[in-house]
Amino acid sequence: MKFTGRPIRIAGASGSASDRRHAIAEFARHYETDPVDVIIADFMSEFNMGSNAGRRVDQAENGMPAYDLSFLEAVEPALNDLAKYGIKLAVNAGVCDTKGLYYVVSKMVKSKGLDLKVAYVTGDEVLPAVQKALSGGQSEFRNIYTGGKLADWDFEPIYAQCYLGGLGIAAAFTEGADIVLCGRVSDASPVIGAAYWYHSWQRDELDKLANAFVAGHLIECSNYVCGGNFTGFKSLEQGGDGWTNIGYPIAEISAEGDVIITKQSYSTGGAVTVDTCTSQLLYEIQGPWYYNSDVTAILDGIHFEQRGINRVALLGVRAGPPPPTTKVGITARGGFQVEAWWFLTGLDIEAKAEMFEAQIRRLLAPHANKFTSFKFDLLGSSLPDASSQNRATVPLRVVAQARLADDLGPKKFAKPISDNIMQGYPGATFHLDMRQAFPRALFEYYVTLLPQSSVQHRVHLPWKPTARTQILEIPPPTLTKTYPSRQPSQAVTQTDKPIDLMNNFGPTVRGPLGWIVHGRSGDKGSDANCGLWVRHRDEYLWLRSLLSIETARELLGDEARRSPPLAIERFELPGLQAVHFLFRNLLDRGVGVTSTVDCLGKNVAEYIRSRHVDLPTRFLNRGKL
Structure with a gap:
């Protein structure tokens, strides 16, 4: 019809x-x-x-x-x-x-x-097709994010979907x-x-x-x-x-x-x-x-x-x-995770967090050799001269992962952490709901490619x-095209001559990028994709000149200071007045097993927009976002 x-x-x-x-x-x-x-x-x-x-x-x-x-x-x-x-x-x-x-x-x-x-x-559902091709040597099933081989993966596949x-x-x-x-x-x-x-x-x-x-x-x-x-x-x-x-x-x-x-x-x-x-x-x-x-x-x-x-x-x-292939997600049992939350208020937040971490690491030392991940994250900062106690309070998150649930049991995580309160920092307080401190199952997710003809x-x-x-x-498509494994990327904007931001865009004032720049980010496996765009054409000339790969690395702060360095890909979308970044493996191992609170990568753009840069005052005169 x-x-x-x-x-x-x-x-x-x-x-x-x-x-x-x-x-x-x-x-x-x-x-x-x-x-x-x-x-x-x-x-x-x-x-x-x-x-x-x-x-x-x-x-x-x-x-x-x-x-x-x-x-x-x-x-x-x-x-x-x-x-x-x-x-x-x-x-x-x-x-x-x-x-x-x-x-x-x-x-x-x-x-x-x-x-x-x-x-x-x-x-x-394609796990048999993947296993057959792997055992027959027809594909190494490289991970599209990390480049690793499926045969070298540390986990046993239980399911695969294309x-x-x-x-x-x-x-x-x-x-x-x-x-x-x-x-x-x-x-x-x-x-x-x-x-x-x-x-x-x-x-x-x-x-x-x-x-x-x-x-x-x-x-x-x-x-x-x-x-x-x-x-x-x-x-x-x-x-x-x-x-x-x-x-x-x-x-x-x-x-x-x-x-x-x-x-x-x-x-x-x-x-x-x-x-x-x-x-x-x-x-x-x-x-x-x-x-x-x-x-x-x-x-x-x-x-x-x-x-x-x-x-x-x-x-x-x-x-x-x-493409002649389609994306495949392979699932494996990835172990277990536990976490606990403490609250720090007022003065000396950083020092309180350091004291707490030193105490907990000592208490958990007999068990930590079984942990595959063990992190302390201070989330936010206390407002100076805050109008209420809550606005002067900062959460501290402790998270651990291990292959076996027994290695994260109450006597090896929850109890030692809660038992620390009497020797704790000034005002030491833990969250009364300790359900997250008991092991929950994790599922690893490995992303690769499978020929459409195998589906x-x-x-x-x-x-x-x-x-x-x-x-x-x-049937699969008869007309296909094999594309390069990596998308086109340009480290800096392509112009006839370098742009001097100060001279070409007038006086500036220091402030958050997000006063004039929109942003949106999210997860694709372990990668974070992040687009930043502006409302006016002259703002776009400034934005694409400002946002090189190296500037993006600086704006990401501590997250980008890794060894080896975080891989970043960049391209421009002139019709959208946007610059787009792909931050490779920024999100740990993906949403199902990440140990970060930004499990979906949605706040990557919000963090970048909060970072301070030199903003042309004539753009600010149009009104802040």
């Missing part, structure tokens, strides 16, 4: 398993005043891929589901309106047990007496599916699949696919593109629901691949602007080449244009063939009359 006359409207109703639960039902309920054709929702992350992999492997013993339970809470109140209005739904809530989720959703649909056809997509493209979803819709349940499809694949189905695109229409791919990443994180996690958040406070109910996005994609990003028309807070779209895009990317199993989007010319209130056009995306991408259509028609095979 080919739809003509208007673009498809795709709603982004969830950005993670931690999102609010109401958006699927809300989009469906408001169909008559704000129609959408397809609702997509993202429930997966590298963290719940690892934790649910453990549940899946242990399922026979513990009976715990390895799909996302919050999806069931979100979809149940929406089902009647999905059926009433013929709205399609595609989600990756299957996580590590998509077939199991299918049975639960089918039962839910049947209990309501609805005629909704539920399909599910498989092929993302990232599937969107054509299985498209095929399911073409065959009449109303709801398509997936596991690890890429975050943008539901949008690619929906647009491909609606407009009857072909695989070789790469420009259209690339635009749908970028549109998918703009809306798959739900509120982010509407003002969530946005450094211009203060501008969103006034009007309507302001901060209290940030709205959810809609992508309008034409048959030609043109994209408009908008949001719910009914009363919600937030906004869709050039800056909110820039923020979401910069958070997702790691370089000018943006890979998917169906297409590669080339972003060096990307830009946005405001087309009205809460309407932004996506422009300048170019396309290349997809059995299948769509299951259980309502079909025969076994032969119930499964569709989705």
